[in-house]
Amino acid sequence: MLLTDEPRTLNDMKTAVFFTVLALASAAPVPEKLADAGGAAPLPIAIVRQVQVNPDALGAHSSDFESANGIIFQFSGSEGVLGGANMIGSYSYPQEDGTLASVSFVADENGFQPQSSLLPVAPAFPHPIPQFVLDQIEFARLEDERRAREGVTEA
Numbered sequence: 128m129l130l131t132d133e134p135r136t137l138n139d140m141k142t143a144v145f146f147t148v149l150a151l152a153s154a155a156p157v158p159e160k161l162a163d164a165g166g167a168a169p170l171p172i173a174i175v176r177q178v179q180v181n182p183d184a185l186g187a188h189s190s191d192f193e194s195a196n197g198i199i200f201q202f203s204g205s206e207g208v209l210g211g212a213n214m215i216g217s218y219s220y221p222q223e224d225g226t227l228a229s230v231s232f233v234a235d236e237n238g239f240q241p242q243s244s245l246l247p248v249a250p251a252f253p254h255p256i257p258q259f260v261l262d263q264i265e266f267a268r269l270e271d272e273r274r275a276r277e278g279v280t281e282a
Contacts, residue, residue, distance in 0.1 A: 141212055142179070142188060172196045186212070197221040209236055 173195040181188045186206035193199045202216025217231040230243040274280075 142181075142190060146190075172198075197227075204234075207236055211236065 175193050175195050177190075177192040179188075179190045187204070189201075189203035191199075191201040198218070198220045200216070200218040202214050204212050204214035204216075207213040213233075213235040215233050217229065219227050219229040222228050228243070228245055230241050230245065232239060232241045234240070
């Protein structure tokens with residue numbers, strides 16, 4: 128981050144919080160099951176590339192890093208129309224089977240919107256609607272018609 132006399136923006140603070148949490152997670156004790164056969168904890172993973180850019184006072188920023196074990200995280204963001212932070216980015220990491228897990232995301236006024244082949248997918252629509260549901264919908268329609276004929280209003 129750039130050091131200035133100006134107050135930090137919300138985006139700067141979010142970036143700082145993210146990297147603080149990342150540092151704390153990296154410093155957490157390693158459970159015994161992750162230690163190697165000799166009982167020693169694995170060596171720390173090196174960060175092979177890290178770039179942070181906060182070019183202006185309007186909250187535009189970006190960050191990229193890559194670790195020696197294949198984890199890659201990158202995002203860029205700016206202040207949103209409603210004052211919140213808008214971000215777009217991606218991250219990937221190697222899985223135990225050797226494949227690469229990748230997630231891209233947008234975070235804005237509409238919330239966090241990830242896209243990945245790893246995420247579950249809802250069944251294609253239109254899916255079959257059970258008969259009991261169709262019967263209940265018809266019953267509700269007939270009740271609405273009856274109330275309209277009788278002039279009954281909802282209380």
